[in-house]
Amino acid sequence: MSDPLDFHAPEGLLTRGTVLVVPGRGETPETYTRLGTRLAFDAYRVRVIEPAAGETLTARDLANALAGTASGDGNPAAPVVVLGADAGAAALAALYANGDAPAADALILAGLPAPVAVAAEAATWDDELGVRTACPTHRGRLSEDAGVRRGALAEPLAPELLAAAYAARPTVPTLLLSGELDPLADHSALAGLAKSLDRARHALVRGAHHDVLNDLQHRSVAAEVVGFLETLREQLVARVAVQSSTW
Template sequence: MSRYTDHPAPEGVTTRGTILVVPGRGETHETYARLGARLSADAYHVRVVDPPRLDPADPAPSLTRFAKELGEAADAPDGVPAVRPVVVIGSDAGAAAVAAVLARTGASWQPDGVVLAGLPSRAAPERATWEEELDLRTACPVHRRRLTEDGQVRRGALGTPVPAPVLALAEESEIPVPTLLLAGDADPLVDHQALLAKARSLPRARLSRVRGAHHDVLNDAQHRSVAAEIVTFLEGLRDGMAPAVSVAASAW
């Protein structure tokens, strides 16, 4: 599998920023083809990277390597600097690894903003059949089919715990850049109270709960609304986090 899969902005328009997507447990580049296509259509260059390779016995070197890989992925293959803002979207263990990297002092590279989707808790689900794992992940029939037909997806991966030191760093991290936290309210793998406390503890954070969504909140049945929430975050980041749209009156 290639280290990157690119979804460039449409030809003839100015690229508005760079997005790195970090998959979670068991996922592949192809898992995020739909999200990449949607965000790139809004003139962002989307690059899906390999999932982080975390050593459960000694994750510190893994995180150092992962931070270096993110910095390299942010630039074009010919070394041209990325169009800013640069935002990292992490899902599941990818979200935990991104948060853990930003928690470490002296990090050699950091993005302009992050989106942490389905940040996992310390509890791992019991061994499940593939249908049961799909039920944990998503109710979207298209996403279920994509996961099932992708021969590179590692079935049963959700039953492998994220290394405890990585989760500890992610839980304790004081992320210094604007942060959008996303969680499905039907996701049993997220500690929702801990996530709320984390959002309140960060200097520039927003927690968005997605009604009815499962663990794969970026790809569940509500993926259009989730992508819109991400684009709103991206556009706000370009303008000092000032919202472009505010509600003056509403009947809902």
């Protein structure tokens, strides 16, 4: 595993929580620079790790990564949230379903692939980018990062991993994020998973592709993530309640 990528709250501000990010197939920690920077600006401590492959993620990987985010009292700033994308999302769901993973206050699963593995129809790098994103900035970052493994989305995830992910019933609040135009997603299965959980929210991002955290809608998605983090701090009671609206 390579070194993690860390983002810290601005100096002088109280850290409002910890977010550990597990990338997906072919990605590197640098893939999440934009998200990490934005969450850190809102005073969250963010660490992005890079397991050898998302599906080989272990509880020890998570525990070691979280230990490195400890604050002055020896613990990560609460709430502690683990966020996975693509294979990282599937691996996290499976780990927390088995009760093997370190304690966390919530999960965020972004771009969780369909329960029946679907290989990306991507004969070329441009094809793979089309599956991933319509954002020119994100396309450029992926193309310029020598560590990004091209063709990774064409490698299907293990059926056992996907089955475990969709059978998971994590007891902590869970936010599922999926792109409306993601060809690797099964939105009906995701809706069913969300309904099977005690405290879950499934957010469908209009017009977004597989890399839902980094597509053209990344600002709105980051706002959804921050809103979820802030609501966690209030025992899932939203600070803002719309009383009336004409749009």
